[in-house]
């Protein structure tokens with residue numbers, strides 16, 4: 001009996017459940033905080049559940065909220081499989097949104113069937129460029145992509161602020177001299193179709209399709225095979241005739257393209273114009289970061305990222321309801337999200353360790369690329385210390 | 386009172402199952418102080434698994450381990466180290482960017498926060514003198530040869546006070562000279578009462594290194610012999626279960642067109658120092674050209690230059706008359722060049738991909754494994770099954786990740802893929818390294834059959850007997866230069882030995898006038 005239990009505890013089933021358990025643990029810690037603030041955790045979490053999944057409308061809101069997470073998360077999967085880490089989802093999302101907006105504003109009278117796909121394509125390409133630049137730097141000069149993607153976020157935000165205050169600002173804002181940094185609304189003819197009366201739009205469907213396509217790309221095409229080979233063992237990939245730098249750059253570019261698509265879909269499905277509060281979060285709602293968590297949730301598999309994004313989207317939507325229901329400071333909601341992130345990322349490390357222990361690694365082998373692998377430079381610095 | 390020595394280590398009824406394989410089936414093992422035990426067995430017989438259990442990397446499903454008569458539980462390499470058991474793995478586990486001293490103390494549990502590296506270095510020097518393991522404690526690992534790295538691994542163990550040393554195929558990566566030295570090191574250690582378990586596929590080593598031999602076959606212990614009371618033939622038979630012929634049938638071949646030509650090729654090594662100097666030779670179809678030489682004299686760079694993995698600094702490389710000097714690896718693959726690399730796990734295979742995916746690594750680009758960029762999983766599986774059968778690769782399923790195969794079976798998978806893809810030139814670097822006697826025989830036969838099919842083979846090997854039996858001509862590399870090219874029928878181990886020590890063919894007594902046809906003479 002005891003043996004059975006141990007076996008079950010060590011089985012991959014538990015691995016798949018770990019992110020859920022981590023979330024529950026985070027909510028437990030959150031409950032303590034709620035208690036400390038004098039709120040009833042049961043009421044609070046009831047509101048959270050209700051807000052996320054309680055009605056058709058709330059489910060639709062959850063799906064809408066999950067959509068950019070899914071796009072970004074799928075992109076994260078591509079990067080991870082190619083052996084690189086993309087922390088630049090925020091910037092790529094912003095650039096994608098800007099590009100798509102510009103297409104929408106440039107052809108206000110064009111046919112929607114042409115302009116919308118064109119705008120989505122522009123978002124895709126904008127994100128691809130924003131991810132591809134760190135990719136090329138990594139591929140050819142071995143510039144650490146974690147640093148460069150984060151820096152590209154800054155550049156994107158500053159570029160967005162500049163454009164929205166100046167060249168792209170809504171002419172109405174200029175007339176009124178109120179100068180709110182936002183563009184004009186794109187033509188209503190371009191709005192993505194919705195499932196009335198909810199806010200659910202076609203973009204969600206598109207995101208699911210992309211997740212499936214990316215799965216096919218990675219596991220059913222020669223290109224995906226090459227990307228995975230490069231991600232698992234660069235030396236062996238090079239030996240097998242694969243152009244390693246090209247595929248490193250490509251996986252970051254594709255990863256960025258997914259985030260760019262997220263931005264474009266936000267414009268055409270949710271916001272209908274680009275705006276800024278000076279930071280990236282104002283527009284993205286941190287989808288560029290939450291998408292990473294969703295991907296981790298989904299065990300870095302595009303198909304696993306689908307339910308994971310919905311789960312996390314629900315958490316974000318429900319948290320708003322929670323706040324209103326028990327009147328806690330907004331900071332608590334941020335803390336709660338943060339807790340979930342910390343717990344999920346933490347258990348992800350644990351999961352990798354478990355997986356290693358289960359297969360009992362052969363010494364000194366190239367394991368799955370790990371999010372936590374210490375880059376050689378860090379190891380060498382330690383050596384000098 | 387008791388003149389019967391007590392074993393320092395016992396393993397009793399050890400059983401270990403992996404999905405689809407019984408890797409160890411009630412295996413017993415005894416080790417006495419001051420003795421060397423050789424562990425023999427075919428590829429995949431379960432030798433590494435048994436030793437990994439001993440150092441706590443795997444947990445046995447059944448059985449017990451006793452150290453000095455006491456039952457012990459070993460959960461991790463750290464537990465093993467505390468008991469005085471240490472292992473040198475075939476793939477070294479050193480941090481390349483750290484120094485020898487730093488590597489040796491890395492992972493020590495009772496290390497002060499700021500270790501006194503000077504004291505550490507002093508102790509390392511002392512130990513390396515005592516055991517004749519020469520290394521500079523302040524050198525960086527990446528600066529060391531494979532043999533030196535192995536010395537660091539052994540030093541690491543003795544620094545931690547290991548009493549039982551486990552060496553998993555230690556000589557596979559060593560030159561014959563270095564293997565001799567290792568034998569000396571073991572002598573000193575056993576004289577001090579330490580003991581060792583030694584895995585190898587080389588019969589001569591079993592006969593000279595060990596006191597006892599244990600033979601594993603498909604996970605079961607099938608024989609225990611005192612080394613003095615057995616013979617290589619008997620051991621080979623015990624391992625394989627049939628008589629092994631140490632003889633090969635080499636047919637005469639008609640030379641075909643020139644397949645590979647090197648015109649005074651020079652190249653640099655990773656540190657930017659000259660590794661090849663004006664190397665020139667050619668190989669015809671239906672011919673095996675052997676490259677002999679002490680490891681580190683430019684052999685690996687030669688293989689890399691020919692396969693496009695290393696830049697040619699000077700000179701020209703032609704394949705079937707076409708200039709492919711600065712071609713990419715892919716262009717060379719397309720030109721029909723196959724490559725069995727020296728580093729099979731680092732370069733030859735993607736450990737975390739399935740056996741089938743690894744077998745498809747060369748063929749995936751076109752039909753039938755893929756169609757217009759879309760993989761054909763069913764055809765890939767079909768192909769993999771064919772290869773697994775033809776090359777007797779022992780794997781639970783084609784979808785098992787290749788890193789779970791035994792060392793020899795990984796090598797067989799690489800061989801299968803490369804031989805299947807070869808269409809012109811085969812560059813084989815230490816192809817029989819880590820293979821058991823039966824598989825070694827099979828590989829040599831395969832290389833000979835490649836030659837009979839009119840392909841050109843560039844065979845880099847440390848095994849002079851191997852070169853003399855299967856190569857048509859032999860070239861010796863010394864310090865990146867060709868010392869001479871001789872038909873293997875007209876050469877001897879002594880001649881090759883002199884050239885390997887840096888004496889050019891032209892200076893060899895009495896033989897200096899020989900014209901090395903049909904290759905072009907070294908420039």
Ligand SMILES: Nc1ncnc2c1ncn2[C@@H]1O[C@H](COP(=O)(O)OP(=O)(O)OP(=O)(O)O)[C@@H](O)[C@H]1O
Nearest residue numbers: 403408428429430431432433434789790791792793
């Ligand atoms: N972690 C693992 N997971 C699954 N199977 C494994 C694992 N490790 C070893 N095996 C299997 O156990 C068997 C014994 O492997 P082992 O590595 O012990 O062989 P070996 O005797 O060392 O062979 P070689 O001479 O080729 O190194 C093989 O069939 C191998 O595929």
Ligand SMILES: [Mg+2]
Nearest residue numbers: 432433791792
């Ligand atoms: Mg082994």
